[in-house]
Amino acid sequence: MIRFDILTLFPGMFESPFQSSLLQKAREKNLVEIHIHDIRAFAADKHRMADDYPYGGGGGMVMKVEPIAKALESIGPLESADGVLRVLLTPQGELFSQEKARELSRRRRLVLVCGHYEGVDERIREHLIDSEISIGDYVLTGGELAAMVVVDAVSRYIPGVLGNEESAASDSFSEGLLEYPQYTRPAVFGEWVVPEVLLSGNHARIERWRRKESLRRTLRRRPDLLARSRLSEEDKILLKEIEAEGKTVQSPESRVTSSQEEDGKAGLD
Ligand code: 6GU
Numbered sequence: 001m002i003r004f005d006i007l008t009l010f011p012g013m014f015e016s017p018f019q020s021s022l023l024q025k026a027r028e029k030n031l032v033e034i035h036i037h038d039i040r041a042f043a044a045d046k047h048r049m050a051d052d053y054p055y056g057g058g059g060g061m062v063m064k065v066e067p068i069a070k071a072l073e074s075i076g077p078l079e080s081a082d083g084v085l086r087v088l089l090t091p092q093g094e095l096f097s098q099e100k101a102r103e104l105s106r107r108r109r110l111v112l113v114c115g116h117y118e119g120v121d122e123r124i125r126e127h128l129i130d131s132e133i134s135i136g137d138y139v140l141t142g143g144e145l146a147a148m149v150v151v152d153a154v155s156r157y158i159p160g161v162l163g164n165e166e167s168a169a170s171d172s173f174s175e176g177l178l179e180y181p182q183y184t185r186p187a188v189f190g191e192w193v194v195p196e197v198l199l200s201g202n203h204a205r206i207e208r209w210r211r212k213e214s215l216r217r218t219l220r221r222r223p224d225l226l227a228r229s230r231l232s233e234e235d236k237i238l239l240k241e242i243e244a245e246g247k248t249v250q251s252p253e254s255r256v257t258s259s260q261e262e263d264g265k266a267g268l269d
Pocket of ligand 1: 115141
């Protein structure tokens with residue numbers, strides 16, 4: 001069981017994403033609890049102002065310290081409670097990763113504060129936040145979508161959230177390689193056929209083929225991941241085969257070798 005408390009200026013944004021798919025089931029099974037808190041409700045003045053002009057001038061608005069301090073107070077004494085982490089979602093944070101998701105999943109409670117506007121009053125960072133996270137090197141209008149990404153990726157590590165056959169630990173990404181290609185019926189769709197090996201019933205051959213295609217895809221699309229992953233002796237043999245094939249026959253992945261751009265667009269499966 002993990003509990004998320006999300007502090008946001010836009011509570012409405014969280015209505016549908018957490019009410020669909022696996023996350024809703026996880027909430028119904030009481031494996032994941034999600035509480036949304038409207039920062040504006042904790043603003044002291046009658047206009048419910050949660051942001052203000054920056055000291056020293058310049059453009060943009062800055063999130064005020066008081067409403068966030070009060071919102072944090074309202075969800076209980078968090079400071080010294082172990083198992084609790086207060087996280088600010090901001091493009092200046094540490095880059096989020098599969099490893100970070102697994103690490104966060106060991107906490108009992110995560111408080112996610114969604115940053116907005118040009119930034120937050122530095123005193124929030126200094127006194128109210130334990131850790132800062134960014135989900136990538138691009139700028140979003142606010143931390144809300146990033147908070148949803150974190151909730152989703154972390155929840156997958158809570159036992160019972162994924163079905164039996166799935167497990168976050170055995171995700172190929174956790175292992176450092178991209179997934180092998182998957183197929184389902186029909187075996188023949190017009191001229192498009194499923195690789196023969198997958199219909200062979202020979203499990204050793206299938207396993208070898210999958211490992212090889214996983215390596216091939218990672219080599220083509222994410223050589224950075226391949227360089228960091230621990231490869232077995234068998235993997236090294238498979239990579240040699242891939243290298244040799246690259247110079248001779250056409251493989252599904254090598255068809256796009258001429259275009260790095262294409263690979264980039266294809267993205268992660
Ligand atoms: Cl956490 N917030 C914003 N505003 N932009 C981002 C981000 C977070 N992570 C990547 N871009």
